[in-house]
Amino acid sequence: MNRDRTWLLIGKKLAGEASAEELQELEGLLRSDPDMHYALQNITDLWSLSSPEQHNTEDAFNRHLNRLKEAGAHWEEEPEPIEMDADFLPPADQVTNRLPKLRRRKAFLLMGIAAALLLIVAEIFLYNSKLKPSSPARPFAAHHTGEKNEITTRNGSKTKITLPDGSKVWLNAGSKLTYNKDFGNTIREVELTGEAFFDVVHINSSAHGQAVPFIIHTPQIDVHVVGTAFNVKSYPGDRQTETSLLRGKVEVLIHSRPDEKIILRPNEKLVVMNDEEMPRSTLPSKPTTITNQPFVSVSKLSYTTSDSILVETAWVQNKLVFDNESFTDVAAKMERWYNVQFQFNDEQTEKLRFSGVFENETIEQALTALSIASPFHYAITGNKITITR
Amino acid sequence: MLASPQIQELQQRIALYDDQSAYKELFALFYKSLLQFACSYVRSPEIAEEVVSDVFIKVWKKRSGLVRIYNLKLYLFISTKNGALNYLRSQKKIFLQPEQYQVQLESIWFNPEKLMLTAEMMNRVQKAINDLPPRCRLIFKLVKEDGLKYREVAELLNLSLKTVENQMTTALRKIGSAIHFDISTTLSS
Numbered sequence: 039m040n041r042d043r044t045w046l047l048i049g050k051k052l053a054g055e056a057s058a059e060e061l062q063e064l065e066g067l068l069r070s071d072p073d074m075h076y077a078l079q080n081i082t083d084l085w086s087l088s089s090p091e092q093h094n095t096e097d098a099f100n101r102h103l104n105r106l107k108e109a110g111a112h113w114e115e116e117p118e119p120i121e122m123d124a125d126f127l128p129p130a131d132q133v134t135n136r137l138p139k140l141r142r143r144k145a146f147l148l149m150g151i152a153a154a155l156l157l158i159v160a161e162i163f164l165y166n167s168k169l170k171p172s173s174p175a176r177p178f179a180a181h182h183t184g185e186k187n188e189i190t191t192r193n194g195s196k197t198k199i200t201l202p203d204g205s206k207v208w209l210n211a212g213s214k215l216t217y218n219k220d221f222g223n224t225i226r227e228v229e230l231t232g233e234a235f236f237d238v239v240h241i242n243s244s245a246h247g248q249a250v251p252f253i254i255h256t257p258q259i260d261v262h263v264v265g266t267a268f269n270v271k272s273y274p275g276d277r278q279t280e281t282s283l284l285r286g287k288v289e290v291l292i293h294s295r296p297d298e299k300i301i302l303r304p305n306e307k308l309v310v311m312n313d314e315e316m317p318r319s320t321l322p323s324k325p326t327t328i329t330n331q332p333f334v335s336v337s338k339l340s341y342t343t344s345d346s347i348l349v350e351t352a353w354v355q356n357k358l359v360f361d362n363e364s365f366t367d368v369a370a371k372m373e374r375w376y377n378v379q380f381q382f383n384d385e386q387t388e389k390l391r392f393s394g395v396f397e398n399e400t401i402e403q404a405l406t407a408l409s410i411a412s413p414f415h416y417a418i419t420g421n422k423i424t425i426t427r
Numbered sequence: 428m429l430a431s432p433q434i435q436e437l438q439q440r441i442a443l444y445d446d447q448s449a450y451k452e453l454f455a456l457f458y459k460s461l462l463q464f465a466c467s468y469v470r471s472p473e474i475a476e477e478v479v480s481d482v483f484i485k486v487w488k489k490r491s492g493l494v495r496i497y498n499l500k501l502y503l504f505i506s507t508k509n510g511a512l513n514y515l516r517s518q519k520k521i522f523l524q525p526e527q528y529q530v531q532l533e534s535i536w537f538n539p540e541k542l543m544l545t546a547e548m549m550n551r552v553q554k555a556i557n558d559l560p561p562r563c564r565l566i567f568k569l570v571k572e573d574g575l576k577y578r579e580v581a582e583l584l585n586l587s588l589k590t591v592e593n594q595m596t597t598a599l600r601k602i603g604s605a606i607h608f609d610i611s612t613t614l615s616s
Binding site: 041042045046048049050052053055074076077078080081084085095098099101102105106109111113114187199200202 | 442443444445447451454455458459462476477480481483484487488491552570571576577592593595596598599600602603604606
């Protein structure tokens, strides 16, 4: 008996390629040829066997990495940690040193890293109730559905991302960065909710030879950058948006004043008051102490008096810095930093002011230090912190 | 072998986020399969390793374009084959005919816990596989161990789908009759 048709169908069945009709046909063939059942059973068992050895590819991969580096490909030695501890920000010279490798990687683009550092800070945040971490199981989550890529961090964690053009982004806690699938082709645009430090590479378009702009959209302002490294913070519920430039040059466009383009010089800080339509605190009890600050103002960056830490960028180096800030503002920062929730039972305590730097302290150590500076009492229950006089 | 959605996820992580751990995962997934495949052409494990390494170097260097590759698995196999053929060309070595491919199957082994077959029957199965013509054995391996689809094997080896089907039929018939032979003799003895 010619069983080739049977074997053909068995093969297709095992390989997962048989159609419903073919499976039916095979059933029929086997019914008329019961001898085949035993062979089919054994062949099926054989097919499901996998190789006895668990191949260890570690050594092969290391040999491969050596060849990869010899071939001039860019490879970072340490796997990039998801939760950053020390050395959160590579020193500027280190960033610059990577340039030749980047250039080789994208030969069709002229790249360079402009010596510019920009920081956009919405300094006083109330509650970031609008931000819902999309994935509680992981410290950050990347979604690439449809036309947009979205990276989110939950409170208590940060992450570092490399964008398709080679630009690096450090995303602070409770933040979201979105960019289009076609990012980098003719224009580089990202949307930011929360806070991020950008290290943007300079790219000249292969088509027209002009610099490809990099634009950060926040609800209140757009920041146009051509090769710079900077930090943007725009949490929902913040009272003001602050843009601080360390080095280089950036242009800031304020949405509500489309005719004004503000150019920042190094060491300058642009403060834009968020308008009334901005998402605000959901807690009505929060003080809305509107100062008589002008809508737009430019001032110098602030350094801590004791050790000259630049307040605006301290988070990138994993430092939590307060510079004569009210307890309300301190609590808002700590909520994001430690992923906790503050509850004040006393209005006077809310108005206490603090200065200080925390680096590796636990929430408890930090609260103890603060309570020594200005007396108050605290109780920690889970991630809830209750402050009393 | 991974299901293709998982390969696609690795592919996206590498292309969009320069994800080094995803790249390492991809390497670990395909290294052995590609090494054996390259070896069937170049017949030297050392050369085969270089061929496969070159394929992965290209993947990393051109990672941003990875999203445009529709079938990464097939792409890796075809790149490996091209790399192996280029090596043979550069060495002015004669191209091997498919009849000369050296292919070893690793997944056919005696596992009494998983099989109803005896060790002796298993030996006969092994022999049947080893006696398969090399091209037939390669096709069987690519489908069974590397999880390639018939049409992928056809594209990879420049064969018609019909030929792949026929070769698979031959392989299964021979392995099957090794088992079947055993029943007949067992029953008649």
